[in-house]
Amino acid sequence: MTVALLILGAYAIFMWLVFYKFRWLKFNIAWGVVSFWVGFHVLFLLVVFMRFYTPYTIDGHVIRQTIQIAPRLPHPTVLEEVFVAQNQKVKKGDKLYLFDKTLYEAQLKEAEANLASARQNALILQQDIVLAQEALQEAQANAQYATDQVNRYTDLVPRGGAKQETLDKWTSQQTSANAQVAEAEADLKKAQLAADAQYDGVNAEVASAQAQVDQARYYVDQTTILAPEDGVIISQQARPGLVVGGFRIGAIAAFVADADPYFLATFYQEHLKFVEPGQPVEVALDIYPGQIFAGKVKSIWEGTGQGQIVPHGRVPEFLFMSPQGRFAVEIDLDEDPALKRYPAGAHGAAAIYTGGGGDWVAVLRRVNMRLYAWVNFIVPFDV
Template sequence: MDLLLILTYTAFCVAIFKIFKIPLTKWTVPTAILGGIALIGTLLLLMNYNHPYTKFAREYFATTPINSAVRGIVTEVAVKPNQPIKKGDVLFKIDPIPYEAALMQKLAELEEAEQQVPQLEAAFNVSQATVAQAQADKDRAESAYKRYEEGRKKGGSNSPFTELELDNKRQLFYAAQARLEAAKAEQLRTRLAFESNIDGVNTKVASLQAQVDKARFELDMTVVRAPADGIVTQLALRKGAMAVPIPLRPSLSFIPDEERFIAGAFWQNSLLRLKEGDDAEVIFDSVPGVVFKGKVAKVLPAMAEGEIQFGGNLQSSNRLFQRGRALVLIELDENDVVGTLPAGVAGQAAIYTEHFTHVSIIRKVLLRMQGWLNYIFAEGH
């Protein structure tokens, strides 16, 4: 763009010299040259600082790598490349047979566990009856033992109860007492098994229900669907391929429909003038002669050249030599032409600040001249 300004001034001087027949002397030529240096130098300083321009602008877009949540053989690729699709449309399918079998197995285990719940209740009721019976046996054995013991003490050597009979009653009492403790322990075990619940559901049933839900989810994941409205491009997935849930190897790339932003790389000395809301204009190599208007949406607050992360490696001083440029996001006004361009097109951009607004006219003229040059060749090629 600087060259365009110089060439324009040169053409203007040549025309003046020809039209007014000004002689080429040691005074006229240096005056034109020095005047051009002063004029163009001043304009360049004012324009580059107050109305920055960059030939490095590009539309950036985010892609969503599509990975299957389960592993399996691809049985069908339903999506067609480069055609708009809606959220929820089928992208591809994975062989569901292993996951159907796993779901049926978990459903059978869940049914069995649900049938065991009444059995647990019955076992608990039986244990309660057993405890009651053991308690009665213990009370009866204890009563008989105390009666024999009391009769033995009162009768002495004349007691009708022998020492052997008293010992038998004592052992029967101890045995009944042990059976009661065993019955109580069994009652506790069956009660804990029966009353082991989560939100009113038996824990085993709840665990198997969760496994059923997981198996059903995995079965549903054999059908991979679009996460949003968008397109799939450069589709290489084919029937028979092995889809694996590995993030490093997605099955396909999905481009969601999102608002388009243009990123321009501007010199750092322009940061004092740039701010959100400034007017901007963009030209694309793919659309010669057309200028698209927009606004500065955001001046990114960080530059990759200054990034560091923790690790075991020291940072080299060579990184200090990387100057880098500030990234500015430009939001274009609604335009049907922009929507037809491929995502990621390159171009050039200029931003017009509120300072020295009269100089911005020259920047606009030069930007349009650059757009016309794109009919012949694109910048950077």
């Protein structure tokens, strides 16, 4: 818009010089129509060339990754200490918040006691196998002795060397001994099955108890919230006495990370016709009036929310007059690729130079960008 007004002003001055200052031509209705027609087409072509060969937007922002600081505690828990202040820089691993540990330390002790008991039970299961093996050996020995006695008396009774009653007694004992062998074998198998109940090579009861210990220790660790990486705490509203956990799902603070920021500018879709990654860019940030930052196009986000239909039970509505979505272009700034100087949300204008349309198009856009940058010294007018 600024460049269009400048062009109109320059053309008006030129017409004034021709018709009124130097009177090279005499102004009349015909020359008026011609002058208007020429001026309109010149302006129209300039605007079209600039829109497509040097796309421009005033909707650019510095974007920084944010992490929602949300306690992960299963029970209502009181916040005891806050180690960070509003807008404070922190390093990865710094303490941010400390919650009451009483309940979770008690649960950890209980889980550790259950683990010790499970390990003892696992040792007992091994001893049960040994006892079952000894009982089986004893039953097998008794059964073998009873069998030998039955065989002996079976030879003696027909020859009158022993009574039939004695043979019947040993026959009965043999049957009982064989039953004891079967019972001992079943007990041994049961003991082995109990000992073989394992998960990933560890006794199942011990593995279950260890999992409970790990879970309890995890929640003890979660009572202290540490900085996930280098950054700054924004919107720190938590104070000692705050109760979290249970059904609370919201965050208690926003953490803005230092790493991986980027500059994002949105453009109308048709203006990106000739834009490609690697093309030069100029950015004018409002927080640095009068300065122009050079950069390059990193990527084009070819998608908007209008291209997504969220699953729901209603038939989608398509409004004919709804405004089109703008595509975002990610830009790398040459001077400070890490964007350490720029806070999250810093606003500015951006222009992409595709190289088409001739050098004069780029010159006009560069003038436009510098006008924007210098006007930032007085805009907004809130003196």
